[in-house]
Amino acid sequence: MSDHNEPIHVLNRRVALYQPAQGFRTSLDSVMLAAACPAKAGQSVLDLGCGVGSAGLCLAWRVPGIHLTGVEIQADHVALAEKNAALNGVPAAFTCADIRDYKGPLQNHVICNPPFSEAGKHLPSPSSAKAMARGHIEADCSLKDWIDAGFRNLKNGGSLTLIHMAAETHTIIQALGKRFGAVEIIPLWPRAGVPAKRVILRAIKNRKTPALIHPGLVLHEADGAYTAAADRILRDGCALDA
Numbered sequence: 001m002s003d004h005n006e007p008i009h010v011l012n013r014r015v016a017l018y019q020p021a022q023g024f025r026t027s028l029d030s031v032m033l034a035a036a037c038p039a040k041a042g043q044s045v046l047d048l049g050c051g052v053g054s055a056g057l058c059l060a061w062r063v064p065g066i067h068l069t070g071v072e073i074q075a076d077h078v079a080l081a082e083k084n085a086a087l088n089g090v091p092a093a094f095t096c097a098d099i100r101d102y103k104g105p106l107q108n109h110v111i112c113n114p115p116f117s118e119a120g121k122h123l124p125s126p127s128s129a130k131a132m133a134r135g136h137i138e139a140d141c142s143l144k145d146w147i148d149a150g151f152r153n154l155k156n157g158g159s160l161t162l163i164h165m166a167a168e169t170h171t172i173i174q175a176l177g178k179r180f181g182a183v184e185i186i187p188l189w190p191r192a193g194v195p196a197k198r199v200i201l202r203a204i205k206n207r208k209t210p211a212l213i214h215p216g217l218v219l220h221e222a223d224g225a226y227t228a229a230a231d232r233i234l235r236d237g238c239a240l241d242a
Helices: 028-036 054-062 075-087 128-133 143-152 166-176 228-234
Strands: 008-010 015-017 044-048 067-072 092-096 107-112 154-165 180-191 198-205 217-220
Touching: 015 054, 015 075, 028 054, 028 107, 028 154, 028 198, 028 228, 044 054, 044 143, 054 067, 054 075, 054 092, 054 107, 067 075, 075 092, 107 143, 143 154, 143 166, 154 166, 166 180, 166 198, 217 228
Parallel strands: 044 067, 044 107, 067 092, 107 154, 180 217
Antiparallel strands: 008 015, 154 198, 180 198
């Protein structure tokens, strides 16, 4: 297993993360996903496709006392997630498995950041690590597979939170079906007045409450600087107030 000699830092250096030399990269998406999960201290959280543990560990910093687990198909990423949990002093358990096969103890919350490029839509990367991180290796792994895995591992009334491309919102809604309700759609606008590129969706297992579209979050000012609202999440570790 190879990784960079020095960890990167997020949340204004509050969380340190080792990353592999190739493949997965922690991004703004992981931090936003963590900020959107409605977990409370003492509750359990499963990070599906956890990579090196970025989202779960950011959530554990914001909500100390959660019971964090993660599942990831790449063994070297699981090893780094374990290393990162120890580095940040977070008790956590990570499992190497395909999310389509995984079934563990039922959770209060599931979070996931599914690969944005579903197989068949783009040419695979020549790097197998990068290709797997982008969703190209498991040719038949779809957004529905991720939502099925979330449903399977959630307690009744538990929450599923995911971040994805805004253009796939319809696919996600379709996959949620009648199994989830109280769906909240939170657009992430790159700047005011331009279309959203990312969207966060939250949903509750076996709930019948109607859907809600939030005003969302504008990430950048016209000059490229983060907005004050985005900065509170990315630097101060605040929850996403949609």
